[in-house]
Amino acid sequence: PLRIAVLASGRGSNFAALLAARERGELAAEFVLVASDKPDAGALQLAQLAGVPHCVLEPKDYATRRDYDFAVFERIAASKPDLLVLAGYMRIIDGDALKPWVGRMINIHPSLLPKYRGLHTHRRAIKAGDDEHGASVHFVTAELDGGPVIAQTLLPIGAGDDEHALAERLLPLEHQLLPAVVAWIAADRLLLREEGVMLDGEVLRKPLRM
Numbered sequence: 747p748l749r750i751a752v753l754a755s756g757r758g759s760n761f762a763a764l765l766a767a768r769e770r771g772e773l774a775a776e777f778v779l780v781a782s783d784k785p786d787a788g789a790l791q792l793a794q795l796a797g798v799p800h801c802v803l804e805p806k807d808y809a810t811r812r813d814y815d816f817a818v819f820e821r822i823a824a825s826k827p828d829l830l831v832l833a834g835y836m837r838i839i840d841g842d843a844l845k846p847w848v849g850r851m852i853n854i855h856p857s858l859l860p861k862y863r864g865l866h867t868h869r870r871a872i873k874a875g876d877d878e879h880g881a882s883v884h885f886v887t888a889e890l891d892g893g894p895v896i897a898q899t900l901l902p903i904g905a906g907d908d909e910h911a912l913a914e915r916l917l918p919l920e921h922q923l924l925p926a927v928v929a930w931i932a933a934d935r936l937l938l939r940e941e942g943v944m945l946d947g948e949v950l951r952k953p954l955r956m
């Protein structure tokens with residue numbers, strides 16, 4: 747099975763969705779580590795309950811962001827994952843630290859990339875008057891939220907939507923999107939090549955929509 751490490755800062759519902767997919771037999775994977783920058787991250791509690799090795803590394807214990815990021819990746823490397831999933835990881839990662847992981851690291855981001863990289867995506871989509879919103883899973887590169895997009899899930903923005911309503915409706919869609927992408931990787935169907943994202947041997951010309 748695919749060895750998966752997870753980096754998460756918060757609640758951990760996307761990690762929970764991965765665990766659930768595995769439970770249902772939809773994901774041939776072994777979770778080898780959950781690492782977090784926040785001692786109170788929900789993802790750590792979930793890991794504890796599921797018997798997944800987990801650790802906290804706190805930025806305040808390191809002199810620089812770069813030192814921190816290298817320490818995080820050293821810890822992750824020690825668990826020998828095939829894939830690193832950023833599931834609600836809220837830090838910007840040093841480009842040199844992540845370089846060895848390009849092609850082996852994916853992120854879920856709550857917008858229809860390339861729209862709204864960074865924070866407050868729901869609010870920005872509403873403010874822009876968009877009629878649709880969504881989430882994207884992409885391969886991570888040194889460009890923040892800028893790596894090749896694999897797949898997206900879409901939802902219409904309603905007239906009365908505020909950012910909380912939108913986030914709440916998007917989340918269950920994220921919980922389908924992320925495990926689906928991870929399952930393709932686990933099945934050796936999806937990978938990153940110089941030419942782009944390849945699914946079943948074909949270069950994706952645009953993100954998959956689901």
Ligand code: GAR
Binds near residue numbers: 755758761833834
């Ligand atoms: C999710 O909505 C995810 O898309 C977003 O944070 C939330 C984490 O929820 N990720 C980012 O904003 C990444 N910059 P979770 O902790 O319940 O999985």
